[in-house]
Amino acid sequence: MTPFTYERASDAGSAVARVTAHPNAAFLGGGTNLVDHMRLGVAHPELLVDVTRLPLSRIESLPDGGLRIGAGVRNSDLAVDRTVRERYPVLSQALLAGASGQLRNLATTGGNLLQRTRCAYFQDVTTPCNKRNPGTGCAAVEGHNRDHAILGASEHCVAVHPSDMAVALAALDASVVVLGRQGERRIPVIELHRLPGNAPERDTVLQHGDLIVAVEVPALPMAVNSAYYKVRDRASYAFALVSVAAALEVRNGQVADVRIAFGGIAHKPWRALRAEAALRGSPATAESYGRAADAELADARPLQYNAFKIPLVRNTLRMLLGRLNHGGRS
């Protein structure tokens, strides 16, 4: 591990100023991804500014009925929060589907959003990777790409975003509150992460020194009927092959409103706006769900080893919406 200076931030503003002023500084949250990357040689920060002791650990109700989640709230605490469990079950389930009990006790809300891809080539410094080392090429395009993207990828990068929580937040129309040089601003979660394009080294639209201080989830009453389903190679403690976050409201057998996001298939949590549009006003049937999935997946471009993800996403969406329509798992 490259030597580094460690500092503990006294307040969010000075943390931002400190990291902004140092081109090779990074914020330290739970460390479950960053510390690993430092050990693997993927990241070499010279200055770590620890933000875990800032007063960003509260979950508060907003006047409009929404929820403000401090960026320092640990994944385990957010998952079991009473309001989240009752009103946003999709978020609770997504968090509980991620990592392990030990890691969820460390991982923060802000850090979870900013965790980096688990593409094996990205994490292996002996291989080419445009995300880790721009311009060196992508080993995954012609390599072992079973875990990789089917939507929104580029010739430069086919990695997927690994977060479960972010998929739920994308479905819930959540925003991140970002503190930067110019003060505070809000970014919808679905616009926070980028598609790789020509610059896969940039995971998000954030600038160096920007600090996520909170996530805001709107009231969204329909989210009371929402769920997260994660498909993986083993029953637990693995990243998603594909995952689906959904909220469904059915009236008189018709889809009145719906929210859908997919995980494990793109460089960002994939909000399925086309599928949602196809479903609104349609009969709440397996046929409609399947057609909605087809609409979203029309542009899918599978790689050599991951074409299975197309039917897997389609089937998982059909199953999950079916459950939500029949008062299955909350």
Next chain:
Amino acid sequence: MKASITLRVDGEQRSLTVDTRTTLLDALRENLGVTSAKKGCDHGQCGACTVLLDGRRVTTCLSLAVACDGATVTTARGLAPGGTLHRVQQAFLEHDALQCGYCTPGQVCSAVAMLEEVKAGHPSYVTEGLTVPAELSDEEIRERMSGNLCRCGAYVNIVAAIREAMRQGAAP
């Protein structure tokens, strides 16, 4: 860069100077000689290094020691003050819930914290209904313990031991 930190480890106040690169796991094992927490994968994937940090289970291989300054750490050793085994440790012995034993201290710490989480009414990914207290079925135990790998494959007996420890903990 060096940093001076203080940790309360298994009931004892310890002061030490660490390189900022030192993980909590290495600080425990190399600086303080507390070898109860084991180094398995060193990447947060196996759970062998699990301890209770301020009462919550965490992997120590991904935490920087300097960031834990002031924390209270309980390892499997600290769960048996004076050699009196914790009921989870006793249950592991009685159910033969180990073979080589390397993952056991992490399994035990994880199980102790997990039973507290269940007592607090926390759901898991396999819990039916997030707001109803979970019955601790074998499926629940497996899900909640999935962060602790056992390469000997003693899982069947680990589940049995935890079931037993939970039953004893629930008794008056």
